[in-house]
Amino acid sequence: MLSALVSNSGLILALLGAALATTLAGIGSAIAVGKAGIAAAGVLTEDPSKFGKVLIFQLLPATQGIYGLLIGFLIISNVGLLGEAKEVSVVQGLLYFCAAMPIAFGGLISAIYQGKCSIAGIATVNKKPDQMGKAILLPAMVETYAILALLISMLAVFGIPNVTI
Amino acid sequence: MAIVQMCKISVYALKKHRKAILEFLQREGAVEIINSPSNDVFEVEDLSSQQAQFLKFSSVASQAWQTINKYCKEDKAFLESFNGRKNISSENYYTFVDNKDEIMSVAAEVNAAEKRQAELKAEIIKLENRRDALRPWLDLDVPMRFKGTGSTRAFIGLFQEQISREALLEGLAKKAPDIVFDIEMISSTTEQTCVFILCNKKHAEQAETALRALGFAYPQTPSKQTPRESEEILQKRIEEYRAKIADCVYTIEKNVGMRHAFKFMEDYFVMRADKYEMIKRLSNSQRCFVLTGYTTKKDAEKLESKITKRFGAYVELEDPGSEKNVPTVLHNNAISRPVEGVISTYSMPQRNEPDPTFIMSIFYYILFGIMFSDAGYGLVMTLACFTALKKFKGMESGLKRSVKMFMYCGISTMFWGIMFGSFFGDAISVISETFFNHKIVIDALWFNPVTNPMRMLMFSFALGIVHLFSGLGILAYKHIKSGHAIYAVYDTLSWYFIVGGAVLYLLSQDMMAGITGIKLPQTVGNIGGILAIIGAVIVLIFAGRESVNPVKRILKGAYGLYGITGYLSDILSYSRLLALGLATGVIGQVFNQIAAIGGSGFVGTILFIVVFVVGHTLNIGINALGAYVHTNRLQFVEFFNKFYEGDGKPFEPFAVKTKYYNIKEEF
Structure with a gap:
């Protein structure tokens, strides 16, 4: 048992990274989309015609979860869990684990704050539907950091197979 | 591609033409009416009460058709709302207007019927509650008010608990041992027990005290009739009310054909209320009035001749000069026009x-295309927008503008998708490998960002720099136009030198060569370095040129130079082109892989189709939203930041602002 764990520790670490990327970013998006959905439903009780607008706000913080999924998928695909098995060294596994961290935590926290911003945007659109353009930009500012996290995670995951250790 | 020249228009006319002139202007929809100055002779009329009356009529009509829609659903074709307002023939227009009193009285009737039926429904609920309250008493065959015969005293009432006859008798025997009680249990539940108790009349008071001590209470609304009779009376009344409700519903439903008339009336009275709003902006003497407003230079002369000819009015046109609050109107070619909508959501230019x-x-089109960058998705988007434009001719102008914009964005997406070799992710190679056992790979026309992300990152930064430099270029143009050509050197050329020079210098360094794969000769790098230094010196000296105090000026200059961090973050911000482009492509590939898991059998094919359609639809939705939002961001934050003042006043001409009917032609 123990020796099996040790010999596969590279794979375990990589999978742990993939799991964290998907889970943490997913948790962030779930919290944010959930809260924004509550706010959006509130607006709909007054004016159902705003559905299209508030739905966009609810969806804005959904991207982090998808970015997390993306990194998670890239990692499990790279370590051969989807196709033919590959040899993953401990160092490589650890590298994958590290590569997953930016989107895991950047996604988690940026999603939550983007959700808050989206809720505020929903309130703006409720009172002033013509200010949609501006209101949608504010949550997008928060998303920048999720995108930056995704970028580094993605570049790292792409680069790891080239490292020979 | 310019800001349209505006014209200040003043109309001086007789008051008897006031209504006609305003109606004319409303149909033309080309003049923004502003407040005219008032003095001793020319006064502003307050017509708020008439205006409020019209708005009330409008809401009566609106309520009437909504009521009708509640009972008779309106048949609407799929995506009907894309079609915008209906056109109305002049014949119908006049039929409606001539019969407006009758239409409105029917509307009032419909609303009254709706109100009445709501009231009746509430009544029925009350009656039903009373009927239900009688249920436990139905076995009692005397009225609940029955107090006894000549020599007996009857107690009809209840206990708020479940209590058996034995327990009751026992309790009474303890409290009043001398009295003989006859107890009849009428009904008993866990919540209450209804009883009929009889005793000798001479013990009545004593008996009541004893009963009360045990928790006996009289029923709240005892009736003259026996409970069974009461129930029948209530039931009859409920039936009556139901019949009345049916009458009301009939009144509403028989007017279903009036739905369109009501909608028209809603529009018609809003139009009239709008007109009264405009009258408030005019100055009136006893016989004349003055109207002031803004219009585009293009429309001005046409309006002038029409108003003069038709109403014998005097029209004055003047250049608004540097007046404040003059609205901004944009005019662009067909390709650029759709983006005007995006600008107006930010702020109109001065x-x-x-x-x-x-x-x-x-x-806009380029950035959107790179972020979405999939030929398949672009194709879907272009086709969808194109079909919508063809199918719904009557689409409102605002929506039409957006749909056109997304169509052009779709074309750009297709272009970049071909450049980067993405068609529904890697659908072609996955499909050919899974179903035909022969992998066909269609290579990117330029390069594939998934396998070559660094190159894509460099391209994103380069495009970002071009974008930022264009913004700075507009700033230079503004300076030159306002006669301060030298400011263009201070504010634009200096930054071209700093950013451009720094890029050249970095590209000549070994460190960057490892990342970018480009190595410029050392001399070019040195020239870049020198240019950057020249630029920095210009900024240091001239960025604070408004200050006379030299110390302050240099400090301000240093602060201006600190803006270099802003440029750094602006350029890095374009990395989202890579990130979002990759996200679209890789998520698409993920869905393709999942779809292909089932193999090429029958079940596998079904699975493939389902996952493919659902997955890619999802991907299109989320990434189109992302591309839209982040294109806006790059425009508003990075690009506009370099030159844009904004805060111009949008043009709001007095026009027909109807919801359901397009009332444009002259009748």
């Missing part, structure tokens, strides 16, 4: 600013 729409639209 009238003396250059119109950024054209340059912005080019970058």
Whole structure:
């Protein structure tokens, strides 16, 4: 048992990274989309015609979860869990684990704050539907950091197979 | 591609033509009416009460058709709302207007019927509650008010608990041992027990005290009739009310044909209320009035001749000059025009600013295309928008503008998708490998960002620099136009030197060569370095040129130079082109892989189709939203930041603002 764990520790670490990327970013998006959905439903009780607008706000913080999924998928695909098995060294596994961290935590926290911003945007659109353009930009500012996290995670995951250790 | 020249228009006319002139202007929809100055002779009329009356009529009509829709659903074709307002023939227009009193009285009737039926429904609920309250008493065959015969005293009432006859008798025997009780249990539940108790009349008081001590209470609303009779009476009344409700519903439903008339009336009275709003902006003497407003230079002369000829009015046109609050109107070619909508959601440009729409639209399509970058998705988007434009001819102008914009964005997406070799992710190679056992790979026309992300990152930064430099270029143009050509050197050329020079210098360094794969000769790098230093010196000296105090000026200059961090973050911000482009492509590939898991059998094919359709639809939705939002961000934050003042006043002409009917032609 123990020796099996040790010999596969590279794979375990990589999978742990993939799991964290998907889970943490997913948790962030779930919290944010959930809260924004509550706010959006509130607006709909007054004016159902705003559905299209508030739905966009609810969806804005959904991207982090998808970015997390993306990194998670890239990692499990790279370590051969989807196709033919590959040899993953401990160092490589650890590298994958590290590569997953930016989107895991950047996604988690940026999603939550983007959700808050989206809720505020929903309130703006409720009172002033013509200010949609501006209101949608504010949550997008928060998303920048999720995108930056995704970028580094993605570049790292792409680069790891080239490292020979 | 410019900001349209505006014209101040003043109309001096007889008051008897006031209504006609305003109606004419409303149909033309080309003049924004502003408040006219008032003095001793020319006064502003307050017509708020008439206006409020019209708005009330409008809401009566609106309520009436909504009521009708509640009972008779309106048949609407799929995506009907894309079609915008209906056109109305002049014949119908006059039929409606001539019969407006009758239409409105029917509307009032419909609303009254709706109100009445709501009241009746509430009544029925009350009656039903009373009927239900009688249920436990139905076995009692005397009225609940029955107090006894000549020599007996009857107690009809209840206990708020479940209590058996034995327990009751026992309790009474303890409290009043001398009295003989006859107890009849009428009903008993866990919540209450209804009883009929009889005793000798001479013990009545004593008996009541004893009963009360045990928790006996009289029923709240005892009736003259026996409970069974009461129930029948209530039931009858409920039936009556139901019949009345049916009458009300019939009144509503028989007017279903009036739905369109009501909608028209809603529009018609809003139009009239709008007109009264405009009358408030006029100055009136006893016989004349003055109207002031803004219109575009293009429309001005046409309006002038029409108003003069038709109403014998005097029209004055003048150049608004540098007046404040003159609205901004943009005019662009067909490709750029759709992006005007995006600018107006941010802020309209000042009238003396250059119109950024054209340059912005080019970058808008490019940036959107790179972020979405999939030929398949672009194709879907273009086709969807194109079909919508063809199918729904009557689409409202605002929506039409957006749909057109997304169509052009779709074309750009297709282009970049071909450049980067993405068609529904890697659908072609996955499909050919899974179903035909022969992998066909269609290579990117330029390069594939998934396998070559660094190159894509460099391209994103380069495009970002071009975008930022265009913004700075507009700033230079503004300076030159306002006669301060030298400011263009201070504010634009200096930054071209700093950013451009720094890029050249970095590209000549070994460190960057490892990342970018480009190595410029050392001399070019040195020239870049020198240019950057020259630029920095210009900024240091001239960025604070408004200050006279030299110390302050240099400090301000240093602060201006600190803006270099802003440029750094602006350029890095374009990395989202890579990130979002990759996200679209890789998520698409993920869905393709999942779809292909089932193999090429029958079940596998079904699975493939389902996952493919659902997955890619999802991907299109989320990434189109992302591309839209982040294109806006790059435009508003990075690009506009370099030159845009904004805060111009949008043009709000007095026009027909109806919801359901397009009332444009002259009748």
